[in-house]
Amino acid sequence: MLPEVANPLLPTGYDVVWTVVVLALLALAAVAIVQVLRERALSGLGAVVWLLVILALPVLGAVAWFVLRPRRAAGRLPSL
Structure with a gap:
């Protein structure tokens, strides 16, 4: 039997x-x-569009989400 060679x-x-x-x-x-x-700031259609973009273009879509996603108001605390 021969040894396995890389x-x-x-x-x-x-x-x-x-x-x-x-x-x-x-x-x-x-x-x-x-x-x-x-x-929570996204509408149903907005969420579906973002999900389709991320699934169709995983790298570019994910980077676009992190750059363009909706921002929370500065003085408002997020609700739990």
Whole structure:
């Protein structure tokens, strides 16, 4: 039986880096989706549009959400 040899054309570090990058991007999209669902300032249609944007373009949609999302008033405390 031959010992298992690592592929010299695709180093192990390459796999690890891409796995971490993909997981980070999935986490970014997941956090954006959760925040859209919890945002009370959005109407139903607004939330659906944001969810479709995030699902269609996970990286750009999530970044757009974090940049363009509705802001709470400065003096108002969030309700629980």
